[in-house]
Amino acid sequence: MIPLGHYLVLSAVLFSIGAAGVFLRRNLITILLSIEIMLNAVNLSFVAFGRAAGDLDGQIIVFFVMTVAAAEAAVGLALVIALFRHKESLNPDAFTSLKW
Amino acid sequence: MPELVVFYLFAALAVGASALVIGQRNPMYSVLLLIASFGALSGLYIQLDAPFVAVAQIIIYAGAIMVLFLFVVMLLNAPREDAAEWDRTHPLRQPGMTRWGSLLAGLLIVQLALAFNKMTELSTPVGTRADAATVSSVHELGRSLFTRHTFAFEATSILILVAMVGAVLLARREDHA
Numbered sequence: 235m236i237p238l239g240h241y242l243v244l245s246a247v248l249f250s251i252g253a254a255g256v257f258l259r260r261n262l263i264t265i266l267l268s269i270e271i272m273l274n275a276v277n278l279s280f281v282a283f284g285r286a287a288g289d290l291d292g293q294i295i296v297f298f299v300m301t302v303a304a305a306e307a308a309v310g311l312a313l314v315i316a317l318f319r320h321k322e323s324l325n326p327d328a329f330t331s332l333k334w
Numbered sequence: 335m336p337e338l339v340v341f342y343l344f345a346a347l348a349v350g351a352s353a354l355v356i357g358q359r360n361p362m363y364s365v366l367l368l369i370a371s372f373g374a375l376s377g378l379y380i381q382l383d384a385p386f387v388a389v390a391q392i393i394i395y396a397g398a399i400m401v402l403f404l405f406v407v408m409l410l411n412a413p414r415e416d417a418a419e420w421d422r423t424h425p426l427r428q429p430g431m432t433r434w435g436s437l438l439a440g441l442l443i444v445q446l447a448l449a450f451n452k453m454t455e456l457s458t459p460v461g462t463r464a465d466a467a468t469v470s471s472v473h474e475l476g477r478s479l480f481t482r483h484t485f486a487f488e489a490t491s492i493l494i495l496v497a498m499v500g501a502v503l504l505a506r507r508e509d510h511a
Contacts, residue, residue, distance in 0.1 A: 235463070236341050236381070239456030244345045244378075246446045248352055253442055255356040263361045263407060267368055270399070271352050274375055277387075285382045285461045285469060290478050293387050297479070300394050301490045305497030307399045311406045312504035318410050319507075 241282035248275035262314045262324045266307065273303045341381060347374035365403045372396045382460065383470040 248271060255268030277296045284292015314324070321328045351371035358364045372395045379388035450456065461469065468474065479487055 235459035235461060237457045238460040247349055250443050251352045251356060264364055267355055267364055281379055281382050281384050281387055282460055288465045290475050293384050293475060294479055294483055296387050300390060304399055305493055307402055308497050308501040311402060312501040315505045
């Protein structure tokens with residue numbers, strides 16, 4: 235079997251890529267995609283730890299994380315559409331005012 | 335070591351595709367590359383004896399969430415990025431605190447490396463062949479979901495309802511209100 239550390243290092247690398255995307259990119263859609271990358275990195279470590287512990291709870295929490303990710307994507311994308319209608323831009327720095 | 339080769343293949347695909355998601359200027363390519371990354375992750379779940387998670391990953395993530403993203407990218411007509419303006423507003427180019435705040439992200443990597451240094455079980459194999467049948471059983475997964483985790487499962491339905499109402503309300507045009 236593959237050592238547990240391999241999965242954890244892969245998960246850490248994916249999470250760092252996602253975090254870098256949130257900090258470095260200036261596009262709301264890419265930022266949401268980076269959040270999905272981070273959620274998936276955490277899912278991978280949940281499944282790996284669950285497999286190491288030999289029970290099913292790791293897979294069950296992944297099920298719930300996926301549901302929350304779906305809800306987050308739906309609301310997040312609705313917000314992006316609403317923001318784009320007002321400013322015709324996806325640059326997060328275009329949305330600096332609290333009210334328009 | 336055929337399974338180690340398969341692991342490295344999927345891991346390289348996942349990391350490479352995710353890195354390209356960040357590197358793309360065109361959000362359409364980003365979404366398609368992320369689907370490739372999710373496919374590789376689903377292969378890793380199969381290797382971890384989690385077939386239910388692997389299938390859910392393809393159906394929910396690649397099939398539903400990413401299609402939602404694709405719809406929005408196409409609906410907004412994938413605006414051309416004005417490279418000059420976007421570079422000018424980049425956080426690493428801002429003066430003072432903004433730049434240092436962004437560099438704190440680099441601290442995350444240092445933190446993760448330190449955490450790995452402290453762990454001792456890194457080289458133990460992730461489970462044995464003997465318990466593969468119990469861990470990969472969808473039957474047991476469903477039983478656990480509807481007995482021990484019933485409350486969380488039902489709470490999820492409320493969450494999805496709220497998300498649906500919120501999405502409809504937010505994306506609606508104001509002049510129809």
